[in-house]
Amino acid sequence: MNLLEAGVLLAAESARYTAMGWMRGTSGNLSVRLGDDPLRLAVTASGLDKGELTASDVVEIDAFGNAMSPGVPSAEAGLHGRIAAVSGAGAVIHVHVLAPVLAGERWPDGVVLRDLEMLKGFGRQAHDDTVTIPVVPNSQDMAVLGDAFEAGFRADTPALIVARHGLYVWGADLHQARHRAECLEWLLRFILEA
Ligand SMILES: CSCCC(=O)C(=O)COP(=O)(O)O
Numbered sequence: 001m002n003l004l005e006a007g008v009l010l011a012a013e014s015a016r017y018t019a020m021g022w023m024r025g026t027s028g029n030l031s032v033r034l035g036d037d038p039l040r041l042a043v044t045a046s047g048l049d050k051g052e053l054t055a056s057d058v059v060e061i062d063a064f065g066n067a068m069s070p071g072v073p074s075a076e077a078g079l080h081g082r083i084a085a086v087s088g089a090g091a092v093i094h095v096h097v098l099a100p101v102l103a104g105e106r107w108p109d110g111v112v113l114r115d116l117e118m119l120k121g122f123g124r125q126a127h128d129d130t131v132t133i134p135v136v137p138n139s140q141d142m143a144v145l146g147d148a149f150e151a152g153f154r155a156d157t158p159a160l161i162v163a164r165h166g167l168y169v170w171g172a173d174l175h176q177a178r179h180r181a182e183c184l185e186w187l188l189r190f191i192l193e194a
């Protein structure tokens with residue numbers, strides 16, 4: 001996939017999340033993998049209305065979030081790069097949806113989910129697994145966030161809650177990441193309200 005093709009996908013996906021209310025007020029950012037060796041991602045540009053992106057509103061970055069093409073990458077590009085490098089994900093999404101932030105506030109040591117059918121949509125068994133979604137403190141330093149992510153990383157748990165900030169979810173591609181995020185958001189709303 002080249003940068004323009006990635007831009008088409010990222011703009012469409014961003015518009016979708018914005019319509020869901022998950023990327024309010026310029027919040028959130030998305031990335032897809034462009035290449036492996038060295039790692040390259042296409043990430044949404046910083047500070048734009050994510051519901052109005054065009055295919056050119058993306059920037060190529062390296063594993064550390066450094067821009068490899070013109071434009072200003074997301075302020076969180078460094079965390080996208082770290083997540084992609086550590087997990088092997090083909091796509092990483094970051095959305096400012098409320099339920100994960102509320103759950104992180106209530107369970108700052110990790111959000112435990114079990115015995116719920118929607119866990120299947122997160123790639124886990126509904127009745128056998130106990131899933132703990134890691135919660136890390138917010139930081140403006142992506143290296144600090146990346147270290148906290150990596151310390152709690154488990155290959156079978158493709159999500160991270162950043163306290164008082166938002167949610168990261170990743171997958172093989174944007175579709176899988178979205179399906180996982182939608183199911184996880186449902187699960188978090190459930191445990192908050194149950
Ligand atoms: C009101 S959004 C604050 C910044 C943020 O957390 C975010 O997700 C958007 O940052 P970006 O640089 O990707 O636009």
Ligand SMILES: [Zn+2]
Nearest residue numbers: 027028094166
């Ligand atoms: Zn954010």
